[in-house]
Amino acid sequence: MEHYTMNLKLKVWKQKNTSSKGSFETFEVKDISSEMSFLEMFDVLNEKLINEGKEPIAFDHDCREGICGMCSMYINGRPHGPWHGTTTCQLHMRAFKDGDTIVVEPWRANAFPVIKDLMVDRGAFDRIIQAGGYISVNTGNAVDGNAIPIEKEKADSSFAAAACIGCGACVAACKNSSAMLFVSAKISHLALLPQGDPERKTRALNMLAQMDTEGFGSCTNTGACEAVCPKEISISYIARANAEFTLAALTSDK
Amino acid sequence: MFTSSVGKKLVMGLTGLFLITFLVIHAGINACIWANDGGEMFNKAAHFMGSSVVIRILEIGLMAGFLIHIIQGISLEIQNRRKRAIGYAVKLGNRGSKWYSRSMGLLGTLILLFLIIHLSQFWVPNRSHQGWLLGEELNLYDRMESTFKQPWVVLVYVLGCISLFWHLVHGFQSAFRTLGVSNHRYLKMINNTGIGFSLIVSLAFAMMPVSMHFNWI
Incomplete structure (x- = not known):
């Protein structure tokens, strides 16, 4: 050029x-x-x-x-x-x-207050991760990488979700200021792996509850998030997270 | 469960799919006007729907489905709009999503306005004639013929059907996403089915007042 x-x-x-x-x-x-x-x-x-x-x-x-x-x-x-x-x-x-x-x-959303000029406070995303975007490993050494067999397709799909960098573009683009693409990517990348399975239900419930607490809107599947995502996270993770939530809500007493 | 943001969407999706099944029944029965028998078949079908206790009880469920979908939809629209106090100077617009996906609140409101007119023209007079119980019904075919003589009514109905079409194009596939369908192949199938369904149902409904107005039947 x-x-x-x-x-x-x-x-x-x-x-x-x-x-x-x-x-x-x-x-x-x-x-x-x-x-x-x-x-x-x-x-x-x-x-x-x-x-x-x-x-x-x-x-x-x-x-x-x-x-x-x-x-x-x-x-x-x-x-x-x-x-x-x-x-x-x-x-x-x-x-x-x-x-x-x-x-x-700057990103415009009540959940992302402007700190100064073009800087916004994305602490809400950190608090959503704190609510369940992790796996608990309480003791012992790091397990050998290949000790738990993982299906290639699942590993790929999990990796594609884990590509989310949490920038907040999805919230900024959404007409409802919904954080569903971010939250669904974080829920999915752990739900797809065996390591994420033990806390799967509480994770989905807690992260989505924190998302509501932070004041993000609800998803109406317009697709604006997917269109602007710098990491090209697919909107189908939102459907996956919806299923995770429904299953967790119906089968857990939390 | 149903008070969370995903739960509220589930309510919208489930009631939406329920209302979609109602559309199939409604369109099917109304299509009897095209039997070209002076409304005999249509009136028989309408009589079955109006005189059966079972269907009249189901009608209460239908009413509830409509009310929940409408009230929840309006409240979600208001809540979501409040999540961004200061808007953008330059909007993303069609670069990110389709206009009809962003306009479900507006399209739904247009359908609601149409519904108020539609119910006041047929359902309310018929049911009040029946004494709100299982009394004798009006000749609904005659009522359709006289109602659709007025050009403004035909216009309102066609506009109502256009709103319904765009509402369904988004709503049909969105409902399945909300229920958790994430398989790409099925999502594509659902999307295409949704477009086909919206087109057929809206076109069938729109043709009813049109064909009566122009005396095609």
């Missing part, structure tokens, strides 16, 4: 803290390389702002290689921007043209 540079106009959500009322501010960036990542473009903008004595724009990021789930920008009306199956940090500026105006918003 041929290299080019571009000048862009950015409409970015600025918000001082959780309780303040935010608004859009317009920024201009010049000579942006088409080979930069979206976050590097923000670095350039922030350096410019710092040099001008202004406050930089706060945004979440960590690994910048698409696996940590920290970056979270809603770019031109789509979580993680226009590319399919890509996190914001892996979105490159060649997705844009010279003269483009780019609107950048």
Whole structure:
């Protein structure tokens, strides 16, 4: 791909803290390389702002290689921007043209309150994991990897669910702010493995109960989550989690 | 179980599938108008439905199914809308989902409005004529003919059927997902069956007022 540079106009959500009322501010960036990542473009903008004595724009990021789930920008009306199956940090500026105006918003959901500018508090996801997204191993050494036979298809399906990085794009894209894709991926990846079987029912019940407590909406199977998921988690995990829940609710006294 | 978010969806799915089975019965009986016998067959079928104690008891169950589906649907729509106090400046729109999947509340409301008109034209006058018990019924075929003479009624019914079509296209497959069908092959089958079912049922219902209005029968 041929290299080019571009000048862009950015409409970015600025918000001082959780309780303040935010608004859009317009920024201009010049000579942006088409080979930069979206976050590097923000670095350039922030350096410019710092040099001008202004406050930089706060945004979440960590690994910048698409696996940590920290970056979270809603770019031109789509979580993680226009590319399919890509996190914001892996979105490159060649997705844009010279003269483009780019609107950048934080994830919008009551369960994800804005901390500052484009940063949101995704602690709700941590609390859902704490409610049951684990297996209990109380004693002993690590078991040999091949001691428990696992069917290849199940291992693959479990792995595909475990690819969820918990970025929250599914919640951001859902018209109901539902966290079902995230929760269902976490329930499924353990339910599909023998190690996850002992706590299978309590896990489904507890994680889904915590999801409701955190104030996420309910799933109406629109499919927006699957369409924007940077890890391409399938919506069929939601159906699987529904079945896990129904079975657990009908057969356990919890 | 049924107070959790997945449980509430289960209620929507189960009542939805129950109402879908009702649509089959309703469409089947109404299709008797096309027997071209001046409504004889249709009136016999309608009489069976209106005069049998068993069916009148089942009717209460049907009523409950409608009410639960409607009330739960409206309350879920309101709750879900409240989960995002500040909306987006640029919307995801059709890039993530189909318009009808996002518009189940609106489509459902349109069907409800149609249902109110529809019940006040046929069910309410007939049942009140029966004294709400098992009394003598109206000639429903004659009533259909006179009702569907008015063009606005035909228009309202066709619009009601269009709303029903889009509501079913999403609802049919969504109900099975909520019940836990995650097999990709079956999901595809269910999706196609749902589209076919929605098309046939909505078209059959829409053709009833239309064919009566234009004196095709």
